[in-house]
Amino acid sequence: QSALTQPASVSGSPGQSITISCTGTSSDVGGYNYVSWYQQHPGKAPKLMIYEVNTRPSGVSNRFSGSKSGNTASLTISGLQAEDEADYYCSSYTSSTLEFGGGTKLTVL
Amino acid sequence: QVQLQESGPGLVKPSQTLSLTCTVSGGSISSGGYYWSWIRQHPGKGLEWIGYIYYSGSTYYNPSLKSRLTISVDTSKNQFSLKLSSVTAADTAVYYCARTLSGYSDFDYWGQGTLVTVSS
Numbered sequence: 428q429s430a431l432t433q434p435a436s437v438s439g440s441p442g443q444s445i446t447i448s449c450t451g452t453s454s455d456v457g458g459y460n461y462v463s464w465y466q467q468h469p470g471k472a473p474k475l476m477i478y479e480v481n482t483r484p485s486g487v488s489n490r491f492s493g494s495k496s497g498n499t500a501s502l503t504i505s506g507l508q509a510e511d512e513a514d515y516y517c518s519s520y521t522s523s524t525l526e527f528g529g530g531t532k533l534t535v536l
Numbered sequence: 537q538v539q540l541q542e543s544g545p546g547l548v549k550p551s552q553t554l555s556l557t558c559t560v561s562g563g564s565i566s567s568g569g570y571y572w573s574w575i576r577q578h579p580g581k582g583l584e585w586i587g588y589i590y591y592s593g594s595t596y597y598n599p600s601l602k603s604r605l606t607i608s609v610d611t612s613k614n615q616f617s618l619k620l621s622s623v624t625a626a627d628t629a630v631y632y633c634a635r636t637l638s639g640y641s642d643f644d645y646w647g648q649g650t651l652v653t654v655s656s
Contacts, residue, residue: 459640463641473646478641516582518585523599524585524598524600525585525598527582529582530582
């Protein structure tokens with residue numbers, strides 16, 4: 428049972444936009460602006476896509492954006508492309524540990 | 537370009553100690569500014585933060601693993617290591633080493649991961 432709740436799966440067609448949610452509590456997502464998002468392709472290490480809620484690392488497409496409202500953070504991918512099909516994980520800092528969500532499988536139809 | 541590479545046994549017997557080393561290249565651990573972390577992923581499951589260490593030796597552990605966990609750093613070899621004692625089948629996972637700038641969950645560089653199986 429992950430501390431952060433994500434939908435198990437989302438899907439979208441090429442060119443569309445999708446949003447993945449990550450729900451926590453006031454002790455993690457809601458309490459700190461330290462939410463990150465990771466993309467993981469099968470058999471590969473995770474890749475940092477967003478950190479500090481809405482900051483993109485250098486080299487990450489601006490099709491990826493992050494936001495937060497209350498205890499829920501969100502990752503939005505616009506202009507879906509086939510290569511976006513992957514698992515996505517959120518993570519959040521807490522006062523005592525770092526937590527990850529259970530992951531969301533994105534299928535590009 | 538920073539690169540991280542995990543190494544260690546792929547098979548560990550129950551009740552023994554799991555030991556892994558992460559070798560960092562393309563940057564010096566002793567230059568400071570980063571936290572060096574271990575993260576694991578159970579087969580087909582999500583990610584779990586294990587802990588991290590600063591170049592000075594300061595450590596931060598996942599409370600759920602703290603009693604069995606030791607993370608250490610060897611700046612002369614540009615390596616950091618993980619020891620997890622009294623392992624069970626529940627510790628079977630892919631173990632990743634990673635770097636975080638702030639210590640606040642932004643892991644920007646990762647190793648390729650190494651599968652460790654706990655079995656007799």
